[in-house]
Amino acid sequence: MYLRTGEYDNGQLGEIFIDMHREGAAFRSLMNCFAISISLGLQHGVPLEEFVDAFVFTKFEPSGMVNGSPHVKMTTSVIDYIFRELAVTYLGRDDLAHVAPEDILLRKLRPSEEQELADEVEKQSKVKKAQTITQEAAVVQKEEKSDSESDYDRAKQLGYTGDSCPECGSMTMIRNGTCQKCMTCGSTTGCS
Numbered sequence: 001m002y003l004r005t006g007e008y009d010n011g012q013l014g015e016i017f018i019d020m021h022r023e024g025a026a027f028r029s030l031m032n033c034f035a036i037s038i039s040l041g042l043q044h045g046v047p048l049e050e051f052v053d054a055f056v057f058t059k060f061e062p063s064g065m066v067n068g069s070p071h072v073k074m075t076t077s078v079i080d081y082i083f084r085e086l087a088v089t090y091l092g093r094d095d096l097a098h099v100a101p102e103d104i105l106l107r108k109l110r111p112s113e114e115q116e117l118a119d120e121v122e123k124q125s126k127v128k129k130a131q132t133i134t135q136e137a138a139v140v141q142k143e144e145k146s147d148s149e150s151d152y153d154r155a156k157q158l159g160y161t162g163d164s165c166p167e168c169g170s171m172t173m174i175r176n177g178t179c180q181k182c183m184t185c186g187s188t189t190g191c192s
Contacts, residue, residue, distance in 0.1 A: 001018065001019065001020050001021070001023075001078060001081075002018075002019040002021075003016065003017070003018060003019075003081075003082055003085055003086075004016070004017040004019070005017070005086075005089075006039075011123070011126045012090075013042055013048055013086065013090045014039070014042055014043060015035075015038075015039035015042060015043065016035050016038055016039055016042075016082070016086070017035055018031045018032065018034070018035040018078075018082065020032075020078075023062075031078065034079075038051060048086060048087075048090055048091060049091060051083060051086075052083045052086065052087040052091065052093065052096075053153075055079050055080070055082070055083040056080055056083045056084060056087065056096060056156070057076060057080060057156050058076065058077045058079040058080050059076040059077055059080070059161075060076075060077045060079075061077070062077070062078060063075055063076050063077050063080070064178070065178070066081055069081075069085060071084070071085065071088045071089075071097040072084045072085055072088070072096075072097060074175055074177070074178070076161075084096045084097070089124065092124070095157070155171075158174070159174045159175065160172055160173060160174055160183075161173045161174060161175065161180060163180060165182035165184065165185060165187060166187070166189065167182065167185050167187040168182060168184055168185040168187070170182060170183075170184040170185070172184045173189075176188055
């Protein structure tokens with residue numbers, strides 16, 4: 001799967017394209033229609049933040065390891081991957097990334113990757129500058145919204161999968177590689 005984006009002159013996301021290669025024609029067609037609907041929403045004023053909140057942590061197959069993304073290494077679905085990647089790239093939501101930006105910068109790069117990374121860092125800084133005013137207004141809205149924020153929303157933001165721990169029964173399981181780890185008692189579902 002390849003995720004491509006189209007931007008306005010100010011760097012704001014305007015449309016997305018999803019290219020599926022190894023899936024069936026029906027799934028490819030559904031994903032194409034999904035991309036068109038998201039693009040239309042973006043072009044008619046729906047904030048990307050709303051889409052991210054609605055679709056991150058969506059869980060269905062195919063899911064698992066992600067190749068080729070510097071930020072996202074595991075995903076619970078194709079939709080989860082798309083909106084994690086968009087959130088990190090366009091909203092600066094490093095809390096949804098599996099690799100911290102500073103870790104990406106510190107890894108050893110081939111010369112061709114260095115230029116790509118420099119271009120990406122410059123692009124992200126432009127996007128963050130353009131969003132500063134929007135984020136300041138959003139902070140006021142979030143403060144009002146945080147009072148009414150549900151436990152479910154907070155659990156999603158913390159990365160809880162919704163599964164119960166086989167050892168202690170708590171609902172604080174998070175992704176730990178290909179397995180899950182309990183944040184209450186520390187037990188895992190088979191991984192170390």
